Amino acid sequence: MGIHKFFTSLNDLERINRAPGRFKFEEHNVAAHSWKVSQYAMFFATLEEMKGARIDWKILYEKTINHDYGEIFIGDIKTPVKHASPELKSMIATVEEKMVENFIDMEIPEEFKAVFKNRMKEGKDSTIEGRLLELSDKLDQFYESFAELKRGNTDFEFVNMYQIALKKILEIPLPTSVDYFKNTMLRDVMNENTTIDLTELTKEVIKDA
Amino acid sequence: MGIHKFFTSLNDLERINRAPGRFKFEEHNVAAHSWKVSQYAMFFATLEEMKGARIDWKILYEKTINHDYGEIFIGDIKTPVKHASPELKSMIATVEEKMVENFIDMEIPEEFKAVFKNRMKEGKDSTIEGRLLELSDKLDQFYESFAELKRGNTDFEFVNMYQIALKKILEIPLPTSVDYFKNTMLRDVMNENTTIDLTELTKEVIKDA
Amino acid sequence: MGIHKFFTSLNDLERINRAPGRFKFEEHNVAAHSWKVSQYAMFFATLEEMKGARIDWKILYEKTINHDYGEIFIGDIKTPVKHASPELKSMIATVEEKMVENFIDMEIPEEFKAVFKNRMKEGKDSTIEGRLLELSDKLDQFYESFAELKRGNTDFEFVNMYQIALKKILEIPLPTSVDYFKNTMLRDVMNENTTIDLTELTKEVIKDA
C-alpha cells in the first residue's frame, strides 16, 4: 500500500495498446497517448488565454494526465462496444470509476485519498478545462487515424475514426480553438502528401458541420 | 456481407493479446490460445472416451474453436474487472453475445445464420463437452502462468492466476480428466526446473481441494 | 515424459513464424494459422454436409489442429525449397514424420501412443476430410497474401503466393466448396478496397481454371 504502488502502476499503461485488434502500421500505448493529450491541451489553453479566457492550469494538468488512468483496470475496451449500447457504456463507466475508487481506498494513504479521488474522476465536464480535455482526446484519435491513412491503411475503421473524430471536434463548444483547428490546422493537414487522399474525406465532414 | 467477411475477421484475434497490461516474458494472442484449448480438449476427450464416456466430437470442435470469438468485439477485458462485480460480469457477457448476434444478422448469409448462432453461443454448459471446454480454457491459464513463473516473473498476478486456475481445474466435475491432471501431470509440472519454485504453490492448492 | 511435455510443446508453435525471411506488414505464427484452418474447415464441412455429404467431425478436428505439429521439429521451411526438388520435398516429409514418431515414442505414455501416431500422420489424403484440410490450408495462404496485397506489399512473392493458392484451391476435387469459394466469396474479395488491385490478378487465374 502506498504511493510506491501507485507509481509502479503507471508502468501498466505503457503496455495497454490503443484500439486493440485493429491492424495498424504503428501501435500507440495509453501512457504516450496521455502525454500527447496533455501537449494538445496546453496549446489550445494557451490560445484561449491569449483570446481572453481564464484557464485553471492545475485543473487542466490534472485532467489531461489522469483521464485514462482507469484503463489500468479495464483496458482499452473496443470503441464499437462503447457505442453499441448506451446502457453498457454507462455501466462500463461506472465500473471503471468504482475500480479506481477501490484502488484509492486500498492503496492510497489517508492524507491523499481526497485529492486522488477528485483528480481521477471523469474529467470531461462543461468547464473550459473539461472541454479542452474533450477536444484534445478527440484530436489524438484524429492524429492516430491520420497517421494510418497517410501510410495507406485502407481498413474502413480508420476512415471512420478519422471522420468521427473530425466531426466531434467541430462540435465542441470552444469557438476559438475549433476555429483555429478548422481554419488553420486543417489546411496543413490537407496539404500533406498522403497515400490515401484526405481532402475529400475532410471536406465531406466540414460541409456538414 | 458474407463468409469472406467472417474469414477476414479471424485475423483480428491474432492481434488481441491475452491479459493486456501485465508484464509478461511472452505474449499470447487469442487465436493461438483457441488452438491450444482445442488441443487440450481433444486429449481429455480421448481419455474420457477410453474410460467409457460418449463424446460428441462435432460439438467439442465447435465449442473449443469458437469460445473466444466474441473477443473480436469486446477485447480481452482484464480478468480483475470480470470478477469485480457479478453484475458487470453478466452485463459484459450479455453485450458480447448481442454483438456476436448482431454481427451474424448483418454479415452471415441467411442459410448459415442458425448454424452460426448456435455455434457462437456460450459453450461452458453442463454437458461433457461444455466441461471439457471449461477445463481446457482454465488449463491454458494454468500453462500461461506456469511459463511466466518458470522464467522468473515475480509479479503477484501470475502466482495468483496459477493458483486460481489450478483450484478451478480441480473443482470441475470431470473425475477421470481431473484425476489424470492431478495425479499424473502435476507430478511432471513439479519436477520441472523453474526459477520460481512451484512445488509449494501447487501443494497449497492441492491440500485444500 | 508425458502429456505435460506434449502440452508445453504447443507453445513452441506460437514462436514459429510463417514464411520466414519475407517482408510482411503482419507476421503470423503456426499456432494461430492452425486455428484459422480449423475455422475454414468447419465452415466448408458444414456447407458440404448441407448438400448431402457425410463428414466425420472427429477426423476433421484431428486433421486440422494437428496438420502442422511437425513444424515444431523442422520449422517452417521456406516454400521455394519445398518445391525446388521433389526429392528434397519427400525427404523433408519423411524426416518430419520420423521426428514426430520419435517424439511420440519417447514422450507419449504407452496407452496413448497409437492414438497420437494416427493423429499426427500426414492428413491430406483423398477422403473428404483430407480434401477439406487441403482446401483450408491453401485458403490461409490465400488470405495471408490477400492481406499483404491489400496493404500494398509489392514484393513479387505475395503476388505469386496469391495466384498459386488461388489456382490450387480451384483444382481441389470438392465441387460444392470450390463453387462457393469461386462464385460467392471471390466476388466479395474483388469488391474490397485494396492498395494493389486484385481483380486482374484474380481473373487471370480464374480464366485458366
Add this chain to the structure above:
Amino acid sequence: MGIHKFFTSLNDLERINRAPGRFKFEEHNVAAHSWKVSQYAMFFATLEEMKGARIDWKILYEKTINHDYGEIFIGDIKTPVKHASPELKSMIATVEEKMVENFIDMEIPEEFKAVFKNRMKEGKDSTIEGRLLELSDKLDQFYESFAELKRGNTDFEFVNMYQIALKKILEIPLPTSVDYFKNTMLRDVMNENTTIDLTELTKEVIKDA
C-alpha cells in the same frame, strides 16, 4: 509550417527508446517517460503544497511535459557519453537547444514563438518547479532500473543506474519530498519480492547520504 507540424512531431518521441543499446526486459519510449514524469511531479508538488509551499502549476506542467522534447532532434544519447566529458555534455545541451530554437523559428507561427521558446528551454533550474522536475526525472530512472532488477536483469548498468538515481534523488534540495521518498516510499521498495535483492543495494546508498 505550423502547429499541425508540431503536433505530428510529438509522434516521433514514441519511437525513441530510452537507454538504447542496453538489454532490457521492457522498453520505454520518451513520450511515455514524459507522462510518468508529469505524474511523479504532480504528486510531489501536492505534497509540497500541503506542507506550505507555493507551486506555480502552469510552470510545472510546462516543464514536465516539455523537458525531453529536444530528443526529437538529438535522440536519447547514451548516458555514459553525457558524463564522459563535461565539455561534450555542455556542447550537446547547446546543440539541442539550438535545434529546438531553429525548429521554433521555422515551424511555429509568429504569435506563438515567444511562448514556445520559453517553454522548451532547459527546465531544471533552482525554482521549486525546476527541482520537482529534477526529482521526477531521476525518479523515472530509479523506477526503470528498479523494474529491471526486480525481473532479474543482472547487467551491471542497471545496478549502477539504480544506485546513481537513488543517490541523486537524496541530494536534491527539496526536504519534504526527499524525506517522503526516503522514509516512506523506500520502505515499500525494499519490501517488494524482487529477483535481485534491493535491500543491500539501497542501504549502501542511504548510509552515505
Add this chain to the structure above:
Amino acid sequence: MGIHKFFTSLNDLERINRAPGRFKFEEHNVAAHSWKVSQYAMFFATLEEMKGARIDWKILYEKTINHDYGEIFIGDIKTPVKHASPELKSMIATVEEKMVENFIDMEIPEEFKAVFKNRMKEGKDSTIEGRLLELSDKLDQFYESFAELKRGNTDFEFVNMYQIALKKILEIPLPTSVDYFKNTMLRDVMNENTTIDLTELTKEVIKDA
C-alpha cells in the same frame, strides 16, 4: 577486462536501431548494417581488382566490420544533428574516438591494444579501401531508403535520404565502381515495381551529377 568483454559488447550493436525516431516499415540494427556494408564492399573491391586496382583485403575487412563500433558508446545520433553544425559533428567524432580509445585502454589486454586502436579509428580515408567503405556505407543508406519508398513510406525524410545518398555515391572518386552503380545497378533500381515512383527522384539527382 579482456576479449570476453569485447565479444559480449558486440551484442549491444544488435540493439541500436538505425535512424531512431523515424517511422519505418522495417527497422535495421547497426550489427546487421555492418554486415551489409562488408558485403557491398567485397563486391566493389572485386570489381576494382578485376579492372586492375590493388586491394588490401585485410584492411578492407577491418574497416568495414569496425566502422560503426563507436556507436556502442554514443548510439546512432540522428543524422540531422550530425549536419546541423560542423562544430558539433567534429566534436561528436572526437568524443566517439576518445570513448573507443578509453574502452581499449581499460578492457583490451596489453598485447592487443595497438592492433585494436589501429582497427577502430575512423576508416573513411583517401585510400581505395577508405573510399570503398565510404561508398558501401552510403549504399546502405540508399538501400534502406529505397526499401521504405518501395513500400510506400511517404515521409519526406526518406525521399531526402534517398537523394542525398545517391548524390554522395555519385561523387565518390572511385570511377569504376561508381560507373557500375550508375549505369548498371540504377537501371535495375528504376525498373522495380515500387509504390513511390523512383524514376523521377533518381533522374533528378543523376542529371545534376
Add this chain to the structure above:
Amino acid sequence: MGIHKFFTSLNDLERINRAPGRFKFEEHNVAAHSWKVSQYAMFFATLEEMKGARIDWKILYEKTINHDYGEIFIGDIKTPVKHASPELKSMIATVEEKMVENFIDMEIPEEFKAVFKNRMKEGKDSTIEGRLLELSDKLDQFYESFAELKRGNTDFEFVNMYQIALKKILEIPLPTSVDYFKNTMLRDVMNENTTIDLTELTKEVIKDA
C-alpha cells in the same frame, strides 16, 4: 537479374531469426550473427598471426561474411533436425548448395559467376581459415546460449547448446586459439554474475576435453 538483386536479397537475412521456435529473452538474426562471426574470426586470426601462422585475409573475409547466405533459401532449420539424421543433414546441405548455385546462375552477371560460386561454397574446410570459421560460428552459439543462461533462461535447450558449443570449440585443431579461449576467456566467463551458475556447467565439459 543483377547485383542489385543480390544486394536487396541481403535484407532477407535480417528477417531470419536464429533458433526459431525456442523461447529466448533476445532474438538474433542471421545478418547480425554473420557480423559477429566476422569479428570473432578477425580476432583469432590476429592471434594466430602473432604466433606465426599465415592468414589469407581475403579468404577469411569471404568465408565469414558468406557462410550463412544459403539460409536465404532454406531458413534456419532447427538444429535438432540437422543432427537427427546424417542422411538429412547431408541432403539439406546439398539442396542449400544447389539453390545458391541456381540463384547465381539466374541472377549474377556472367563476369562474376565464378567468383560468387567460389565464395558461396561451404567454408568449413581444413585450412586455417576454414577452422577459424568453424571456431567463430560455434563461438556465436556459445555466446547466444551464454546470454540466455546469464538472464535465467531455464530451458534445457540452452544448457545443452552451451555445453555442445563449448565441447566442439575445445576440439577444433587450432591449438593457439583454443588455448586462449580455454585458459583466458573462459575464466572471465565463469567470473560473470549470471542467474544460472555457469561454473559447474563449464567445468563438466572442460574436464572431459
